[in-house]
Amino acid sequence: MRSRIYTIISGHFKSWYRSKSNIFWTIAFPLLLIVLFGAIFGNGSTKFDLYVQNQDLVANAPTSLSQGYVNNLTSTGAFSIHVVAAEQTDPITYIKNDAQLHNRGQRLLVIPLGFQTTLNTTHQAKIQLYMDQSDQASASLAGIVNAATVSYAARLSPTADNVSVQQVGIVTRNIRYIDFFIPGVIGMTLLTTGVFGAVNTNGRYRELKIIKKLATTPLSKIEWILGMVGYQMILATISLVVILFFGYAIFGVTATIDLYTVGLVVAAALLFPGIGMVLANFVKEAESADAAANAITFPMMFLAGTFWPRETLPDIMKIIANFMPLTYVNDGLRDALIYAEPAQALTNTIIALGLAAFFIVLGSVLMNWKEE
Amino acid sequence: MTNGQPTPFPGQSDKIVQVDNLSKKYGENVAVNGISFSLTKGEVFAFLGPNGAGKTTTVEILECLRNPTGGQANVLGYDVSKRSDQAEIRKRIGVLPQDFNAIDRLTVRENINYFGAMFKRQLDADKLIELVDLKDKRDEQFKSLSGGLKQRVGLAVSLVNDPDVVFLDEPTTGLDPRARRDVWGVVERLKSQGKTVFLTTHYMDEAEYLADIVSIIDHGQIIASGTPDQLIDAHGGKKTLIIRDAGQEGLKQLPPGLPKAELRNAGDIAVPLNNGELTSILMSLGTTPLHDKEIEVRRPTLDDVFLNLTGRRVSEEGN
Ligand SMILES: Nc1ncnc2c1ncn2[C@@H]1O[C@H](COP(=O)(O)OP(=O)(O)OP(=O)(O)O)[C@@H](O)[C@H]1O
Ligand SMILES: [Mg+2]
Numbered sequence: 001m002r003s004r005i006y007t008i009i010s011g012h013f014k015s016w017y018r019s020k021s022n023i024f025w026t027i028a029f030p031l032l033l034i035v036l037f038g039a040i041f042g043n044g045s046t047k048f049d050l051y052v053q054n055q056d057l058v059a060n061a062p063t064s065l066s067q068g069y070v071n072n073l074t075s076t077g078a079f080s081i082h083v084v085a086a087e088q089t090d091p092i093t094y095i096k097n098d099a100q101l102h103n104r105g106q107r108l109l110v111i112p113l114g115f116q117t118t119l120n121t122t123h124q125a126k127i128q129l130y131m132d133q134s135d136q137a138s139a140s141l142a143g144i145v146n147a148a149t150v151s152y153a154a155r156l157s158p159t160a161d162n163v164s165v166q167q168v169g170i171v172t173r174n175i176r177y178i179d180f181f182i183p184g185v186i187g188m189t190l191l192t193t194g195v196f197g198a199v200n201t202n203g204r205y206r207e208l209k210i211i212k213k214l215a216t217t218p219l220s221k222i223e224w225i226l227g228m229v230g231y232q233m234i235l236a237t238i239s240l241v242v243i244l245f246f247g248y249a250i251f252g253v254t255a256t257i258d259l260y261t262v263g264l265v266v267a268a269a270l271l272f273p274g275i276g277m278v279l280a281n282f283v284k285e286a287e288s289a290d291a292a293a294n295a296i297t298f299p300m301m302f303l304a305g306t307f308w309p310r311e312t313l314p315d316i317m318k319i320i321a322n323f324m325p326l327t328y329v330n331d332g333l334r335d336a337l338i339y340a341e342p343a344q345a346l347t348n349t350i351i352a353l354g355l356a357a358f359f360i361v362l363g364s365v366l367m368n369w370k371e372e
Numbered sequence: 373m374t375n376g377q378p379t380p381f382p383g384q385s386d387k388i389v390q391v392d393n394l395s396k397k398y399g400e401n402v403a404v405n406g407i408s409f410s411l412t413k414g415e416v417f418a419f420l421g422p423n424g425a426g427k428t429t430t431v432e433i434l435e436c437l438r439n440p441t442g443g444q445a446n447v448l449g450y451d452v453s454k455r456s457d458q459a460e461i462r463k464r465i466g467v468l469p470q471d472f473n474a475i476d477r478l479t480v481r482e483n484i485n486y487f488g489a490m491f492k493r494q495l496d497a498d499k500l501i502e503l504v505d506l507k508d509k510r511d512e513q514f515k516s517l518s519g520g521l522k523q524r525v526g527l528a529v530s531l532v533n534d535p536d537v538v539f540l541d542e543p544t545t546g547l548d549p550r551a552r553r554d555v556w557g558v559v560e561r562l563k564s565q566g567k568t569v570f571l572t573t574h575y576m577d578e579a580e581y582l583a584d585i586v587s588i589i590d591h592g593q594i595i596a597s598g599t600p601d602q603l604i605d606a607h608g609g610k611k612t613l614i615i616r617d618a619g620q621e622g623l624k625q626l627p628p629g630l631p632k633a634e635l636r637n638a639g640d641i642a643v644p645l646n647n648g649e650l651t652s653i654l655m656s657l658g659t660t661p662l663h664d665k666e667i668e669v670r671r672p673t674l675d676d677v678f679l680n681l682t683g684r685r686v687s688e689e690g691n
Contacts, residue, residue, distance in 0.1 A: 007489035011475060011482075018477040018513070208473035213529070216435045216467040217490035218459065371438045 008227025194272020271356035277363025395442035418583035466535030520551025608672030
């Protein structure tokens, strides 16, 4: 005899992968969103963003040697160079803001005043490269800058080692829009598959008398719910893996899967079906329950910072967002997968697990297994 | 013998179901009002009644899905109101709920195995598929089947645990005549295997055709019980002589002394028959122009039983 819970999980799973629309909503649609939003807001070029401030001006024009250096950098084809005006007195703050605004990497190369003079006299010119060591691009970027610098210096004088690059560490949160967006898409997918999955299996299966039939067998309500949650966990894991893999393959988003991620997936697989079950018990008719599920998931998606940071919301909406369970799943996933902020990830995971326990217990208690 | 103790079967008693003075109220609405009946092993029992009569309520009490508000009900010697007994009942009964659908995207076979996995005792899916005649459909998804085939899957599913008693709640409602016949065929096969079957229906012909015992339920009360023959004899009224296609004309040509004769649909003349009257009426007809008309004797049906008992026809309300 196969286990009853296993049978329920495999029944749900077969029903899932045999439905094209299910596959679309749980796999294709999130990937489509990633491509769309990635293309609209993301940084499509494969070049490294590099801010360059040339302070070596004479009569408001760059000196020929400093200009030559910049041209040489440009000619490598590896950089997307963004010029910072020489008047900018706090270039680091400036580029942090500007980069965030345009979803660019936060790296600054400064050619100091007197670059040309130094080259001509002491042959000991220095270039400053400001970068975050945790910037995933830092090693390759520094490598290319160094190589370009060496080749430029060699052209000036084959023997002398006359230009050196000084690397200066800065602390940035080098998060592109797409890095922000990917965990949001995961949260959104867990939300919709969980809520709609539960509404479907507890609303539609009731209408089809499948639940009634099961209630006349030795199967218990708890086993039925465990089967549904087990299935949701499998689905959540598939969504997570597929989306992360896709994000990595297309946009180079690198994520760390840690214990918090696992905790959040477990929480989501309990929380969202729990919400769906509560809904299905208040709105008995499967079709209206579906409408109610839409009415709940869509606002939640927007308010919980799935697509845009919550900082952009009006104050009142920010307050409402605090009551959205998805908020904690989204934030937790970002902290865990992308930001590497274990403390915050832990807090969000605990809140999500607490909400999960609440909703799954409430949904289970409310669910009529026998008499209706 | 409704002492609530699990009684060993068979032996001490072969009462598969025993119901005494059972009631169920939904708020003020009394859906089942003090009914009593019993099912004997190997019997096909039909619960016949119009919409809202209380059929589903009764069956679902026996299936431990609803709690009775009064009276006693035992299934296989177990008390439906006792939690520990309910677990035993669930292992041993087979259920086809009213309007049941299996899981859309599972195949016939997968569905049978799905519901079968809920039980320790599980019959071989292929045997059941054979029983309900679905061999060529066994790897088709449930959603692609026609209504009649779907219902046969439901029947197979209700038998997966080799139950001691099968509850079929309106197994043919909404099916076309051929599909109904197919379902009947399955029930007949069950009967020949010695299974006890509890069937609800609002089709009189179905009860008459399939059932050993019929209980007619109306407004939550059993108004008559017995074999179909007993019910017809007791409540069906007179036999009727039918003279086909006689028309208005024919009515005038009738021999005298048949005042109750009336014209029915399509011009048939119906003459109520008292016992022993048949020969004399036929002989007097032989002398009239009606002698070459087609003549038959119609026996009352359960329809007439219900009409006589309630003043209504089931089919007026049934759907
Ligand atoms: N869950 C319920 N809550 C309240 N009233 C109910 C409930 N179930 C049934 N009833 C009422 O109880 C009465 C009997 O209903 P039941 O479903 O048992 O009839 P039925 O004979 O099975 O009818 P049908 O042929 O339509 O299936 C009806 O008046 C119905 O409205
Ligand atoms: Mg019914």
